[in-house]
Structures are given as C-alpha cells and as structure tokens.
Amino acid sequence: MANGRVTVIDIAKAAGVSKSTVSLVLQGSPLVNEGTRTKVNAVMRDLGYVYNRGAANLRQSSAKSKIIGVVVNDLTNSFFAELAVGIDLVVQDAGFVQFLANTSESLDRQTEVIASMREHGISGLVVSPARGSRAIDFKALVSAGMPVVAVVRPVPGAKVSSLMSDNHTGMFTAVEHLAKLGHARIAFFGGFEDTAIFQERLAGYRDGIAAAGLGYDEGLVFACAPSRAEGAKAVARAMAAADRPTGGVCFNDAVAFGVYDGLRARRLEPGVDFAIVGFDDVIEAGTSVPALTTIAVDPQGIGRRAAQLLLKQINAGKAEAEAVVTPVRLVVRESCGVNRMKPGRRSA
Amino acid sequence: MANGRVTVIDIAKAAGVSKSTVSLVLQGSPLVNEGTRTKVNAVMRDLGYVYNRGAANLRQSSAKSKIIGVVVNDLTNSFFAELAVGIDLVVQDAGFVQFLANTSESLDRQTEVIASMREHGISGLVVSPARGSRAIDFKALVSAGMPVVAVVRPVPGAKVSSLMSDNHTGMFTAVEHLAKLGHARIAFFGGFEDTAIFQERLAGYRDGIAAAGLGYDEGLVFACAPSRAEGAKAVARAMAAADRPTGGVCFNDAVAFGVYDGLRARRLEPGVDFAIVGFDDVIEAGTSVPALTTIAVDPQGIGRRAAQLLLKQINAGKAEAEAVVTPVRLVVRESCGVNRMKPGRRSA
DNA sequence: CGGATAATTTGGATCGATCCAAATTGCAAG
DNA sequence: CTTGCAATTTGGATCGATCCAAATTATCCG
Numbered sequence: 046m047a048n049g050r051v052t053v054i055d056i057a058k059a060a061g062v063s064k065s066t067v068s069l070v071l072q073g074s075p076l077v078n079e080g081t082r083t084k085v086n087a088v089m090r091d092l093g094y095v096y097n098r099g100a101a102n103l104r105q106s107s108a109k110s111k112i113i114g115v116v117v118n119d120l121t122n123s124f125f126a127e128l129a130v131g132i133d134l135v136v137q138d139a140g141f142v143q144f145l146a147n148t149s150e151s152l153d154r155q156t157e158v159i160a161s162m163r164e165h166g167i168s169g170l171v172v173s174p175a176r177g178s179r180a181i182d183f184k185a186l187v188s189a190g191m192p193v194v195a196v197v198r199p200v201p202g203a204k205v206s207s208l209m210s211d212n213h214t215g216m217f218t219a220v221e222h223l224a225k226l227g228h229a230r231i232a233f234f235g236g237f238e239d240t241a242i243f244q245e246r247l248a249g250y251r252d253g254i255a256a257a258g259l260g261y262d263e264g265l266v267f268a269c270a271p272s273r274a275e276g277a278k279a280v281a282r283a284m285a286a287a288d289r290p291t292g293g294v295c296f297n298d299a300v301a302f303g304v305y306d307g308l309r310a311r312r313l314e315p316g317v318d319f320a321i322v323g324f325d326d327v328i329e330a331g332t333s334v335p336a337l338t339t340i341a342v343d344p345q346g347i348g349r350r351a352a353q354l355l356l357k358q359i360n361a362g363k364a365e366a367e368a369v370v371t372p373v374r375l376v377v378r379e380s381c382g383v384n385r386m387k388p389g390r391r392s393a
Numbered sequence: 394m395a396n397g398r399v400t401v402i403d404i405a406k407a408a409g410v411s412k413s414t415v416s417l418v419l420q421g422s423p424l425v426n427e428g429t430r431t432k433v434n435a436v437m438r439d440l441g442y443v444y445n446r447g448a449a450n451l452r453q454s455s456a457k458s459k460i461i462g463v464v465v466n467d468l469t470n471s472f473f474a475e476l477a478v479g480i481d482l483v484v485q486d487a488g489f490v491q492f493l494a495n496t497s498e499s500l501d502r503q504t505e506v507i508a509s510m511r512e513h514g515i516s517g518l519v520v521s522p523a524r525g526s527r528a529i530d531f532k533a534l535v536s537a538g539m540p541v542v543a544v545v546r547p548v549p550g551a552k553v554s555s556l557m558s559d560n561h562t563g564m565f566t567a568v569e570h571l572a573k574l575g576h577a578r579i580a581f582f583g584g585f586e587d588t589a590i591f592q593e594r595l596a597g598y599r600d601g602i603a604a605a606g607l608g609y610d611e612g613l614v615f616a617c618a619p620s621r622a623e624g625a626k627a628v629a630r631a632m633a634a635a636d637r638p639t640g641g642v643c644f645n646d647a648v649a650f651g652v653y654d655g656l657r658a659r660r661l662e663p664g665v666d667f668a669i670v671g672f673d674d675v676i677e678a679g680t681s682v683p684a685l686t687t688i689a690v691d692p693q694g695i696g697r698r699a700a701q702l703l704l705k706q707i708n709a710g711k712a713e714a715e716a717v718v719t720p721v722r723l724v725v726r727e728s729c730g731v732n733r734m735k736p737g738r739r740s741a
Numbered sequence: 742c743g744g745a746t747a748a749t750t751t752g753g754a755t756c757g758a759t760c761c762a763a764a765t766t767g768c769a770a771g
Numbered sequence: 772c773t774t775g776c777a778a779t780t781t782g783g784a785t786c787g788a789t790c791c792a793a794a795t796t797a798t799c800c801g
Contacts, residue, residue, distance in 0.1 A: 050756095050757090052756090052757055052758080053757065053758065053759095054757080054758095062780075062781090063780065063781045063782070064757090064758085064759095064781085064782090065759085065760090065761095065780070065781050065782075066779085066780060066781075067758095068758065068759060068760090069759095069779095069780085071758085071759095072759085076778075076779065076780085077779070077780085078778080078779060078780090081779085081780085093533070095511055095512060095537075096512045096758090097451075097512065097514070097756090097757055097758065098447075098512045098513050098514070098758090099446075099447040099448075099450045099451055099458075099513070099514050099756095099757080099758085100447075100451055100756070100757035100758040100759085100786090101757080101758050101759065102447045102758085102786090103445075103447055103448055103451065103756095103757080103758070103759085103785085103786040103787065103788085104757095104758065104759040104760070104785070104786050105758090105759070105760095105786090110447075111513075112513065115493075120474055120477060120478050120481070121471070121474060121475060121478050121693075123469070123471050123474065126468055126469060126471065126474040127469055129468060129493070129495075130468050130469050130495055133468070133493070133494060133495045134495075137494065137502070137505070137506065140509075142492050142494065142506065142509050142510060142513060143492065143493060143494070144490050144491065144492060144493075145463075145477070145481070145491060145492075145493035146481060146485065146490065146491070147477075147478055147481045147482075154485070157485070158485065158490065161488075161490050162490060163443055164443060164444045164445065164446045165446050165447070165459075165460065165490060166445070166446070166447050185441070189443075302680070328677075329676075329677055329680065332650070332677065332681075333680075334682055345469075398786095398787090400786090400787055400788080401787065401788065401789095402787080402788095410750075410751090411750065411751045411752070412751085412752090412787090412788085412789095413750070413751050413752075413789085413790090413791095414749085414750060414751075415788095416788065416789060416790090417749090417750085417789095419788085419789095420789085424748075424749065424750085425749070425750085426748080426749060426750090429749085429750085444788090445786090445787055445788065446788090447786095447787080447788085448756090448786070448787035448788035448789085449787080449788050449789065450756090450788085451755085451756040451757065451758085451786095451787080451788070451789085452755070452756050452787095452788065452789040452790070453756090453788090453789070453790095
C-alpha cells in the first residue's frame with residue numbers, strides 16, 4: 046500500500062472481510078460464500094491486485110510453485126526448439142510457467158542453471174542433457190525428491206524418468222527400407238561412438254542388416270561428429286574403399302546432407318547413384334533436393350509427452366522414475382531413388 | 394530442518410553465528426570477517442543448503458528477483474529461436490534466469506503469460522509481440538514501472554523500449570542491388586499491409602526505386618501473408634500481368650522460397666530467369682538451391698542487445714523508453730544470377 | 742591503559758501470502 | 772426460544788530470507 050503494492054490485506058480492508066477470506070477466494074475454496082467471493086473479486090480488479098506467488102510459495106511445498114525448469118543442450122537446433130514448444134504448450138495449459146535455459150552443450154552451464162532454477166523453486170525439470178552428463182549432475186535434485194525427466198539423451202545411472210525415441214527400431218526400419226530396394230552393401234554414417242544414442246542406433250543397424258540376411262561388415266560403419274561437414278568426409282572415406290556401399294543410413298539428417306555434399310564432390314548424384322536415409326526429419330529434409338527419406342521423430346510430440354509425464358509426477362507428489370520410448374516412423378521421399386511424384390512434404 | 398529443508402537458521406546454528414551474519418555472507422557483504430565467511434560457506438556446503446530466492450524476494454524490490462520474462466510469438470521459427478538464445482546468453486551471464494513463453498501469435502495467450510510472469514515477480518520483460526498487440530496490452534506493466542523491451546515488432550503507442558532492425562535501409566539496399574544488376578522492373582512480394590514492419594520495408598523499397606531513378610509502380614507491390622505458400626501465389630499473379638517484373642524483393646525469406654516455387658511452377662528458374670532478394674537470412678538461405686541473396690538481420694545479436702538494454706534499465710531502476718535500430722546487411726549469394734564460382738550446382 | 746573509532750555481529754520486525762484451530766453466523770428442529 | 776450442526780469467517784503463527792538500529796568486539800593511539 047505505502048509501497049504502491051496491493052496486498053491481500055488491502056483487499057480485505059476494502060472488501061470489509063479478513064485477509065484469510067481473501068486468501069480463500071484466491072485459492073478458489075468452496076468454503077467461501079458466493080456473495081463475498083464476487084465482492085472480493087471485484088475489489089481485486091478495482092485495486093489492480095497482483096498475486097504474489099513468491100509469498101505464497103513460502104508456505105507451500107515447492108510442488109506448488111507452478112514453475113518448471115527446461116534445460117536444452119542446443120536451442121539453435123530446430124529439433125530442440127520444437128521440443129521446447131511442445132513442453133511450453135502443455136505447461137502453459139496447466140497454468141505453469143517455464144524457465145528455459147540453453148546450455149550449448151556446456152556441462153558447467155548446465156550445472157549453473159540447474160542450481161539457479163532450484164533456488165527459484167521449480168516444481169520439476171525437463172532436461173535434454175548436455176553431452177557428457179553424468180548421474181551425479183542430477184544427484185542433488187533427485188535426492189531432494191524433485192521430479193526430473195530426461196529427454197532425447199539418456200543419463201546412464203541416474204534415477205530420473207526418461208523419454209527417448211525408439212532409436213533401435215528407427216534404424217532397423219531404415220536398413221530394412223534400403224534392403225527392400227535391393228541394396229546389399231549398406232553403410233552407417235556419423236555419430237559419436239561413446240554416446241548411448243549411437244550405440245542404440247548402431248544396434249538397430251546391425252539387427253536390420255541381420256534381418257535382411259546380409260552380413261554385418263564393420264568396415265561399413267563410418268563414425269564421425271554428427272555434422273554436415275563431417276558427414277561429407279565420412280562418405281568420401283566410404284567411396285574410396287575397394288568394396289563400395291551402394292547406400293547408407295545416417296546418424297541424423299545433418300550427416301545425411303553432408304553425405305549429399307560428399308557424393309556431389311565425387312560427381313555422384315544422391316538418390317540416383319547412392320541411396321540415403323537420414324534420422325530426425327528436420328524441416329530442411331522436406332525441402333532439400335532431393336527431398337530426404339528419413340526417420341521422423343516428432344520433437345514437439347516428445348516435448349508434450351515429457352511435460353505430461355513431469356506434471357503427472359509433480360501432482361502425484363512422488364517421483365517414480367519411469368522410462369518411456371516413443372515411436373518413430375519412416376518418411377519416404379526421394380533420396381533413395383524412385384518416388385518422383387510429389388514434392389516432399391513435412392509431417393506435422 | 395524438520396521439513397528436510399535447510400534454512401539460514403540451520404546454517405547459523407551449525408556455524409555458531411546469527412542468521413543475520415549468514416544473510417550477510419549470502420549477499421557477499423564486505424562487512425563480514427573473512428574467517429566467518431569461509432566457515433559459513435563451508436557449513437552451507439556441508440548441509441547442502443539451497444538459497445530460497447522466493448523468501449528473499451519478499452523483502453526486496455522486484456528488480457532483484459533475478460528473473461526476466463521472454464515472450465516470443467513463434468518459437469518454431471528459427472529466427473525467434475536464435476533471438477531467444479541471444480537473450481539467454483546475456484541473462485545467464487548476469488545471473489538471471491528467464492521465463493520463456495511462446496504465444497503462437499495468440500493475443501490471449503500473450504496476456505495470460507504476461508500476467509503469470511508478473512505474479513512470479515519478473516524484473517523485466519523482453520517481448521516479440523503477437524500480431525495485433527496494442528499499447529493497452531502492456532499498460533499494466535509499464536505503469537507499474539516494469540522495464541519492457543519490444544523486439545522485432547513495434548507496439549504503436551506503448552511507452553516501452555524497442556529494438557528493431559533497420560527495415561528501411563535493408564529494403565533500400567536490396568532494391569539498390571537489383572537496380573545495379575540492371576533490373577528496371579522490380580516487384581515487392583509479401584507481408585501484411587496493416588503491420589508497421591510492412592510499411593517500413595515498403596517505404597525502403599519506394600525510396601530505393603526512386604534513388605535508382607526508376608518510377609514507383611503500385612502494380613508491382615504484391616502483398617500477401619508472409620509464408621512460402623502465399624509467396625508462390627503472389628509471384629504467379631506478378632507473372633500473369635502484362636508488363637512483368639524481372640526481379641523482386643521479398644518481405645522475408647519464406648516468401649522468397651515461395652517465389653522460387655511459383656517460378657518453377659511456370660518453368661522459370663530462380664536466379665536465372667528472375668532475380669530474388671529475401672529478408673532475414675534464415676539458415677536455409679545458405680543451403681537452398683540457388684542459395685538466396687538476402688538481407689541478414691542477426692537475430693541472436695538482436696537478442697543479446699535487447700537483453701543488455703533490459704538489464705541496463707533494471708539496474709538503473711528507471712525505465713526510460715528508448716528506441717534502438719540495429720543495422721542489417723546484404724548477403725549476396727546466387728539468387729540474382731552470376732556468382733558461379735562456388736560448387737553451387739543447379740538443374741539444367 | 743582508557744577512550745575513541747572501526748570492524749563485526751546480532752536480535753527483532755518485516756515482506757505477503759497460507760494454514761489452522763477457534764469463533765461466529767445461519768437455520769432448522771425441538 | 773433454545774439447541775445442534777453446518778456454513779462461513781477470522782486472528783494469530785508461520786514460511787525463509789532481508790533490513791535496520793543497536794550491541795558487541797577489535798584496534799588504534801596518545
């Protein structure tokens with residue numbers, strides 16, 4: 046009041062009730078009489094009252110702060126931007142607001158922002174962990190009973206919930222697709238060998254090769270950083286070998302576009318002279334030439350589901366770690382030849 | 394303590410000092426003895442103390458909440474994702490954390506999230522307003538003395554600071570570029586006529602036309618929604634006319650890609666049969682075929698500057714509205730012909 | 742060594758809400 | 772008119788920090 050700030054007490058005075066009653070109205074309690082409720086609400090509007098959640102949180106458990114933290118490793122990557130949008134959608138509907146922090150793959154940044162979010166009293170956390178994250182990075186949160194959902198990348202050993210896309214099936218399906226088109230020598234391009242995702246996708250590749258009745262050849266696996274530039278180099282190595290592959294699956298779409306580049310540098314046309322399947326289905330996959338056949342993972346859907354899982358745990362008050370695997374699907378476009386009817390379109 | 398939660402009092406007891414001293418340590422006050430400081434810090438570490446900013450904020454002005462709000466109209470657009478990253482970078486360094494909300498151009502959502510952020514005690518707000526935002530939407534914030542910085546889009550009549558890119562000069566430069574290449578009939582594609590940005594860019598276009606000694610022809614302005622699909626339709630209209638343009642500037646890159654599509658539908662090759670300049674320089678601009686000549690606006694830089702401006706106002710304690718215009722620059726690629734040095738390939 | 746001065750430390754009071762046990766009111770039945 | 776019971780309302784106490792004026796301790800110097 047003197048401060049210019051309107052409090053429950055000001056409202057109480059103006060409405061001729063006690064602060065307790067105002068508080069009850071604020072919480073939508075059924076105990077308060079309908080007449081008083083409307084009166085109090087009217088006064089709040091008139092005085093321009095702004096609810097002070099900080100004060101309220103002081104008395105309530107942190108589960109009621111109505112804040113969740115979201116930490117992503119690379120927001121400039123549209124995959125993660127979509128993920129954040131999916132989370133945002135769900136948490137806004139639930140009346141929550143989200144702290145969003147980008148770590149740029151820096152573990153130090155990640156530690157900092159998580160600590161900061163904790164100080165601010167988040168009710169839960171969705172995190173797409175920075176590369177190299179370890180269980181210990183989330184130890185404090187977990188032992189404090191805070192619900193944590195890791196997305197996209199697993200955190201080995203951490204007792205947190207997780208929501209990953211089905212990497213194994215995705216890559217298996219990609220290989221199957223190429224095999225059906227008659228390819229017998231199928232390469233695997235890109236990815237860091239020391240990550241869990243790489244291992245899952247590679248396993249899917251191996252199993253796909255086996256299921257197609259082809260022999261697994263370690264010499265056809267070309268690991269590299271999952272970037273366009275490295276993808277180009279990887280395919281160069283592949284095509285320099287004696288017994289060349291005729292097609293390949295890629296760790297992600299960026300690598301796939303690098304493979305495009307690498308092939309063209311050798312005067313080979315992607316989709317004609319060499320078949321390529323990507324992973325992720327980024328926006329450019331639909332507009333590139335040739336449009337990229339790839340494994341779609343629906344990042345926004347993952348975001349939504351992760352947020353729902355987190356909210357469920359927050360409301361339950363108990364953080365039982367559970368692991369969810371979300372389905373992926375093959376989107377056939379033009380990078381494996383054929384299908385020259387439609388210009389490739391992106392799925393929703 | 395009983396609650397499982399460690400407070401300043403617990404620390405005080407364990408360290409054998411008063412809670413006031415602990416508070417002083419927390420604030421890094423120079424009044425406290427070096428010995429006690431290290432002792433208190435040690436105890437805090439041992440007991441796993443987590444600072445409760447909510448409690449602290451109760452006694453301090455909202456300028457010290459160390460939270461800023463960021464509201465963007467479309468986070469799935471990489472332009473705005475980059476913007477958010479720029480803001481994040483600066484606020485993290487300043488020890489702030491950001492609420493990030495996506496409005497998807499919904500005014501209702503915008504009103505909701507801003508109210509929610511206010512309840513949570515933000516120190517300031519950076520907003521890329523949803524289409525149709527009016528001064529009244531920010532009235533409450535402004536009259537409460539909260540620093541607000543509008544980016545990318547202006548809010549006519551609102552007493553908020555703003556950070557816009559130099560739309561006029563950008564479009565002027567684009568026209569100048571085409572005129573220098575010998576184009577005499579230059580069209581303008583895309584944009585909603587009732588937006589301030591459209592008017593600024595159109596003015597830059599007109600002035601550029603005049604400066605080149607060409608006559609302004611209203612029939613060469615093809616306004617439409619700033620999307621790829623609409624861009625395609627707009628160029629179709631342009632090419633159906635009697636006196637066709639030979640090149641055009643576009644409201645943004647999305648429209649420019651639509652123009653690509655529209656031209657190809659008429660069996661015209663962009664960059665060869667028709668010259669195109671975009672606006673924004675989105676990531677795809679560099680990888681499209683032909684690579685798009687466009688006006689680069691550096692969204693991340695805008696985000697950084699906006700955050701700096703906001704922090705300045707928060708620290709000053711006074712929110713003087715100021716308007717900043719950030720420079721843009723022409724990035725010449727292949728969509729206006731020539732420049733066939735690089736390995737850029739194209740269909741025959 | 743005494744007194745002034747500087748350096749530290751400290752106990753309420755306080756911020757703005759919620760919680761809880763207790764008080765008040767309303768109303769129908771006896 | 773009471774009494775009993777449900778429906779409402781209410782006054783502290785409280786959450787975990789900061790602020791402030793005042794108390795305590797250390798240090799300096801003639």
